[in-house]
Amino acid sequence: MRFSIRHETIYRYSAPVGLGDHLLRLAPRPEGVVMRRQVIGVEPHPTTRTETHDAFGNLVTHLTFDRPTDLFRIVSRFDLETTTVSPRIAADTPALPWSTDGDAVTAPFVVDHGIDDEVRAFAAALAAASGWRAEAFLERLTRTLFTRTDRHIRPDGHAQSAAYTLAVGRGACRDVTVLFMAAARALGIPARFVSGYQARAETPDGRRHLHAWPEVYVPGSGWHGFDPTHGVAVGDGHVALSAAPDQIGTMPIEGGFFGDGVTSTLDYTVEIEAS
Numbered sequence: 001m002r003f004s005i006r007h008e009t010i011y012r013y014s015a016p017v018g019l020g021d022h023l024l025r026l027a028p029r030p031e032g033v034v035m036r037r038q039v040i041g042v043e044p045h046p047t048t049r050t051e052t053h054d055a056f057g058n059l060v061t062h063l064t065f066d067r068p069t070d071l072f073r074i075v076s077r078f079d080l081e082t083t084t085v086s087p088r089i090a091a092d093t094p095a096l097p098w099s100t101d102g103d104a105v106t107a108p109f110v111v112d113h114g115i116d117d118e119v120r121a122f123a124a125a126l127a128a129a130s131g132w133r134a135e136a137f138l139e140r141l142t143r144t145l146f147t148r149t150d151r152h153i154r155p156d157g158h159a160q161s162a163a164y165t166l167a168v169g170r171g172a173c174r175d176v177t178v179l180f181m182a183a184a185r186a187l188g189i190p191a192r193f194v195s196g197y198q199a200r201a202e203t204p205d206g207r208r209h210l211h212a213w214p215e216v217y218v219p220g221s222g223w224h225g226f227d228p229t230h231g232v233a234v235g236d237g238h239v240a241l242s243a244a245p246d247q248i249g250t251m252p253i254e255g256g257f258f259g260d261g262v263t264s265t266l267d268y269t270v271e272i273e274a275s
Helices: 117-129 134-148 162-168 173-185
Strands: 002-019 022-024 033-043 048-053 059-064 069-082 191-198 211-218 222-227 238-244 264-274
Touching: 069 238, 117 134, 117 162, 117 173, 134 173, 134 222, 162 173, 173 191, 173 211, 191 222, 191 264, 211 238, 222 238
Parallel strands: none
Antiparallel strands: 002 069, 002 264, 022 059, 033 069, 048 059, 191 211, 191 238, 211 222
């Protein structure tokens, strides 16, 4: 699928401020895509700009600034083609639950971070109904969260806890993603949080937003993405920007400013053409 994406973020300040160092995670991950064009524009012009890869394979742009400003604008534009879809999980994949003794690749993604008993029971019930088969469990978990959760757009705030989303049955894509990850990790399945874009519009007016979904690591076939917000496996209609063990590690813009008594506002626009 071909994507043309423009993502603009604008911070406005009530008086000139100093900008601290910033990190941008706005470059698509390379797996399964062919990049045709990519530009990330920054205003004001940064003093230094460097690109590195973080511990999880995300391309990160580091910015520093040396003069005050009352406006900070980042515009990311790119054209690409998605080329691959995740292979099916092998039928001989070990039965659940799996050991939580992760290797160097998966260890950061199996830490349970204190998964609640309610989430563990929820995961175990779905696994039992799936015959303790990994593929059947992941598909059932995707469908169950899609059908049992009142999904909505929530532009502000970090993800809710998995236990809270399970209890109230309501949340944004990032909330459903965190619940999916907790359920998977409760059974020893490595899981990570992915931030990116999707081909379909999510709101009646067609306004676009960043999207979130989970990926799980399956021995022998690697990472597989699922989109419980829409009840489907991730395919060529998704473009991943960054992946990490939690939401914090995928924030598209990270940084701050300094100035006395200054207030700020944030506006963003995401435009997506997909065919």
